[in-house]
Amino acid sequence: MKRPTIADIARRAGVSKGAVSYALNGRPGVSEETRARIRAIAQELGWRPNLAARSLSGARADAIGLVLCRPARFLGVEPFFMELVSGVEDELAASSCALMLQVVPDRRAEIAMYRRWWGEGRVDGAILVDLCAADPRVAEVERLGMPAVVAGHPSGAGPLPAVWSDEAAVMGEVIGYLAALGHRRVARVAGLPALLHTRIRDEAFARGCAAAGLGGHPVEHTDYTGEEGARATRLLLSARPRPTAIVYDNDIMAVAGLSVAQEMGLAVPAGLSIVAWDDSPLAQVVRPPLTAVTRDVPAYGAHAARTLLQVIAGELPDGAPEPPARLLPRGSTAPLSL
Numbered sequence: 001m002k003r004p005t006i007a008d009i010a011r012r013a014g015v016s017k018g019a020v021s022y023a024l025n026g027r028p029g030v031s032e033e034t035r036a037r038i039r040a041i042a043q044e045l046g047w048r049p050n051l052a053a054r055s056l057s058g059a060r061a062d063a064i065g066l067v068l069c070r071p072a073r074f075l076g077v078e079p080f081f082m083e084l085v086s087g088v089e090d091e092l093a094a095s096s097c098a099l100m101l102q103v104v105p106d107r108r109a110e111i112a113m114y115r116r117w118w119g120e121g122r123v124d125g126a127i128l129v130d131l132c133a134a135d136p137r138v139a140e141v142e143r144l145g146m147p148a149v150v151a152g153h154p155s156g157a158g159p160l161p162a163v164w165s166d167e168a169a170v171m172g173e174v175i176g177y178l179a180a181l182g183h184r185r186v187a188r189v190a191g192l193p194a195l196l197h198t199r200i201r202d203e204a205f206a207r208g209c210a211a212a213g214l215g216g217h218p219v220e221h222t223d224y225t226g227e228e229g230a231r232a233t234r235l236l237l238s239a240r241p242r243p244t245a246i247v248y249d250n251d252i253m254a255v256a257g258l259s260v261a262q263e264m265g266l267a268v269p270a271g272l273s274i275v276a277w278d279d280s281p282l283a284q285v286v287r288p289p290l291t292a293v294t295r296d297v298p299a300y301g302a303h304a305a306r307t308l309l310q311v312i313a314g315e316l317p318d319g320a321p322e323p324p325a326r327l328l329p330r331g332s333t334a335p336l337s338l
Contacts, residue, residue, distance in 0.1 A: 003118060003145070004045035012041045046144055048119035063098040064088075064308055065117050065126040067110045070103065078224070078252060079280040080297055081129075084151070087301025088127065095309055097124075107132075111140050118146045124312045125149070127304050131156045131196040149308040151300070156196045161311060163304045165322040167197055168204035170293055171247075173327050174275055175208030178245045182336035183273060185216045187243035189232045189253050193221045201249065201277075218243065222253065229253025233260040237272070244336055245273040251280045254290050258332070269334035279328060288331030295325035 006024075010017045015034065022029040023038035024047075030038070066088065068081060085101065092099055100123055104110045114137070117123045125147030128137055138158040141148040154162035178186050188205050191198045202219060209217035220235060222228035229248060233256065236243055248254035254276035258268055266272045268288060276283045279294035300322050310317040 003121065004042075004047045006047075008045060009038060009042050009047060012045070013038050046115040046119040048116065048121070061122055061124050062096065063100050063123050064092065064305065064312075065100045065102070065114070065123040066129070067102045067104055067113050067126070069105070069107060069110050069130060071105075078250065079282065080250065080278055083297035084129070084301040084304075087298030087303075088305040090298065091302040091305035091309075097309070107136065111137060114141060114144065114146060118144050125308050127151055127308055128160070132194050133196055133199065135196075147308065147311040149304055149311060151304045153196055153200060161307055161317050163300065163307055163322065165295060165300065166324050167200050168207075170325040170327065171201055171204035172208045172211075174247055174293065175205065175212055175214070177327055177329070178247075178273065178275070178333070179212035179214060181245075181273065181333065183245040184214055184336075185241060185243045186214055186245045186247065187217065187236045188219045189229055189236070189246060189248045189257060190219050190221045191224050191249040198249070205247070216241070216243070222249075224250055224253065226252045226256040229256040230260050233257040234264070237261065237264055237266065243272075245275070245333070247275045247277065249277050251276045251278055251283045251290070251292070254292075254332075255282060255286055258286060258290070269332050270337050273333040273336075275327075275333060284330075291330045291333040292328050293325050294328045295322070 006017050006020045010020045013020065015038070019030050019034065020038055023035040024042060088099055100117065102113055104113060114126060126141065127149050129151045131150055131152035133156060135156055138160055142159060148160050150157040150160050150162040152162060153164045175186065186209060190202060205217065205219065218236060220232035222232050229252060233246065236246060237260065246257055248257055254274055258274055261268050261272045268274055274290055276290045276292040278297070279292035283290040283292045303322060307317045
């Protein structure tokens with residue numbers, strides 16, 4: 001977990017620490033070829049100018065990092081991440097530790113942020129969210145030696161500790177419930193297909209529909225926004241035969257789907273049943289209130305932060321799942337009346 005120092009660069013380059021200092025500070029005393037080689041090694045190792053002082057003092061940053069690779073405008077209407085952050089903050093407050101939060105446009109920028117934070121000594125570790133299959137961030141934080149915890153399924157976490165919820169089990173519960181209401185054609189408006197939790201839900205949805213003997217189970221992938229949720233709903237409801245129930249991957253898209261159903265003359269729940277993944281105040285105030293998958297997201301964030309603090313302290317926490325989410329029926333689902 002040691003951050004890179006000038007000594008590390010000197011060792012890699014086969015030169016003295018003085019030569020490294022000259023090269024990195026733009027001072028004469030080394031050839032341009034050597035200067036370029038030293039700077040390239042420094043960049044590869046993730047070194048930053050204030051790193052040496054921090055390494056010599058052994059000082060802690062007393063901060064952890066969380067990078068969200070989502071449009072900033074999306075976070076203003078997406079309750080999940082704000083609830084996750086609130087749980088992280090609650091846990092960190094008891095340890096006098098701060099949260100460094102950054103929104104970035106893509107994975108390359110996210111990896112660059114970890115390198116910068118770790119190299120400059122700004123954080124003691126990070127929580128990784130929105131895991132992908134063969135996620136490059138896992139290998140990068142391991143290479144940096146930066147303590148990290150994955151808020152996601154352990155199948156994609158590699159050697160990192162994981163905090164997760166069994167999404168496959170609750171998906172089976174949702175499909176079983178809709179089938180018991182008489183629905184034979186259930187569709188899903190899903191999130192980003194590259195995300196690991198989306199793939200887990202995709203597979204669980206297909207298994208659940210097959211086990212219940214449902215004839216058709218189309219899936220439309222989106223970017224989680226209301227606009228994309230509405231578009232996907234129109235496509236599904238324009239098909240023949242159309243679904244009689246739709247499961248949405250977040251509350252924003254479920255509310256958008258409710259509006260589209262009303263726009264197309266379908267009463268909810270008489271003509272269409274709707275289930276939202278992750279409950280929220282928004283899901284409760286619309287009419288009819290939405291049947292939803294509910295879980296304690298702040299507790300999930302607190303668990304991730306607590307696990308990371310244990311890793312930073314040199315402990316080896318056992319990965320453990322969160323209590324399972326549960327289905328909360330409300331007015332948007334009913335027995336099939338078609």
